[in-house]
Amino acid sequence: MDKLTNKAEEQLKVVSTATLTTQLFKRGLRNVFMQGVRRVSTNAPALVGPAYTLRNIPAREDLDHLGVFEGRSHPQRRAIEEVPPGHVLVMDCRGETSVASGGGILMLRAQVRGAAGVVSDGGLRDTPEIAQMNWPVYAAGPSAPTNLIKHSALDLNVPIGCGGVPVYPGDIIHGDAEGVVVIPQEIANEVAADAWEQERFERFVVREVKAGKSIFGTYPPDDDTRARYQEWLKEGEPA
Numbered sequence: 123m124d125k126l127t128n129k130a131e132e133q134l135k136v137v138s139t140a141t142l143t144t145q146l147f148k149r150g151l152r153n154v155f156m157q158g159v160r161r162v163s164t165n166a167p168a169l170v171g172p173a174y175t176l177r178n179i180p181a182r183e184d185l186d187h188l189g190v191f192e193g194r195s196h197p198q199r200r201a202i203e204e205v206p207p208g209h210v211l212v213m214d215c216r217g218e219t220s221v222a223s224g225g226g227i228l229m230l231r232a233q234v235r236g237a238a239g240v241v242s243d244g245g246l247r248d249t250p251e252i253a254q255m256n257w258p259v260y261a262a263g264p265s266a267p268t269n270l271i272k273h274s275a276l277d278l279n280v281p282i283g284c285g286g287v288p289v290y291p292g293d294i295i296h297g298d299a300e301g302v303v304v305i306p307q308e309i310a311n312e313v314a315a316d317a318w319e320q321e322r323f324e325r326f327v328v329r330e331v332k333a334g335k336s337i338f339g340t341y342p343p344d345d346d347t348r349a350r351y352q353e354w355l356k357e358g359e360p361a
Contacts, residue, residue, distance in 0.1 A: 124307065126172065126294055130314035134170045134296055137317040139303045141324075142296055145317045149309065156285025156302040158217065159243055162252050162259045169258035169297030171238030172307065173289050174209040175282045176201040178216065178223070178244075178273040186270045197275035202228050204278065207236030210295040214282035215244025219262045221272040222247035233257045241295060241302055243285040244273070260302050326351050 126134075134142075139155065146154045176197060190196050202224075205211045211232060215223045224240065226248030232240055239258035245265025246252060252259050262285075269275070279291045287304050289295075294305040305313055327341050330350070340347050 124311055126307075126310050126314075130311040131170055133314040133318040134294070134310075135168045137296075137314070137321050139296060139298050139300045141317045141320050142303045142305065142313065145313050145320065146303070146305065148316075149313075151306070153287055154303050154305070156241070156243065156260075156287050156304070158219075158262045159241060159260050159285040159302050160262070161297065161299060161301075162246060162249055162261050163255040163257055164253055166239075166256055166258040169210060169239040169241075169260070169295060169302070171208050171210040171295055173212045173291055173293045173295050173304070174201070174205045174237075175277075175279055175284075175289055175291055176211065176213045176275060177277040177280055177282045178214055178269075179276050180216075181270060181272050181274045186274050188268075188270065190270070197278055198224070198228075198269065198273075201275070201278055202231050203235070205232060205235070205237045208238050210238045211240045212282065212284050212289050212295060213240070213242040213244065214284050214289075215242055215262075215273060216283075217243050217262065217285070218272050219245045219265055221245055221267040221269055222265050223261070223269050223273065226251040229255065229257075229259055239295075239297065241284060241297065244269075258297055260297055323351060326354050329354070 143155050213223050223242040223244035241260040243262050246261040247266045249264040281290045292307045294310040296303050330340050
């Protein structure tokens with residue numbers, strides 16, 4: 123697997139999920155944007171990092187009770203303590219939003235340990251506090267009840283589904299104000315480069331549209347638009 127380069131990481135931090143989904147669609151990937159997952163920490167920076175996953179199954183009353191948190195083997199607690207620095211903890215909650223998949227203290231611990239962020243397709247508790255964090259946290263909504271009511275945390279760093287999207291350990295997770303997209307690890311560097319170039323061209327398109335140009339022949343471009351774009355680059359748009 124190709125490791126995400128520093129340049130690609132910086133490119134991903136400034137491009138949008140909309141651009142990335144277009145680049146992935148060009149490569150035949152349609153189901154890459156998590157449904158129902160929104161940013162909770164509203165003023166946080168963009169989320170970029172490889173996935174470290176947690177899988178939940180439905181809870182069973184004789185196994186999932188408050189006593190399980192007293193030991194050190196509970197997978198939810200282990201996920202918080204073991205997610206590698208720079209990685210994104212992605213939690214498969216089967217879209218179950220009636221209980222929390224974590225709360226403020228767990229999010230703070232993951233942040234302090236150096237995780238890049240957290241993504242859950244379930245609920246989160248303590249969302250008023252999480253909303254104030256300058257650190258990216260995504261979930262399907264607020265929910266106060268404990269995870270143990272509905273979730274049995276089972277596996278770490280295995281393939282999961284989150285928001286209806288398959289997530290494999292190491293896939294690159296990107297989040298912005300619109301939501302979260304999953305980029306297969308092996309193509310992440312090329313997708314980042316092409317997404318950055320797409321947005322550079324779209325900055326030119328915005329300039330053209332503001333000047334009165336029609337969408338036809340501009341977006342997508344015809345030969346005349348391509349020529350004007352090259353001239354615009356020569357005038358000083360950074361490479």
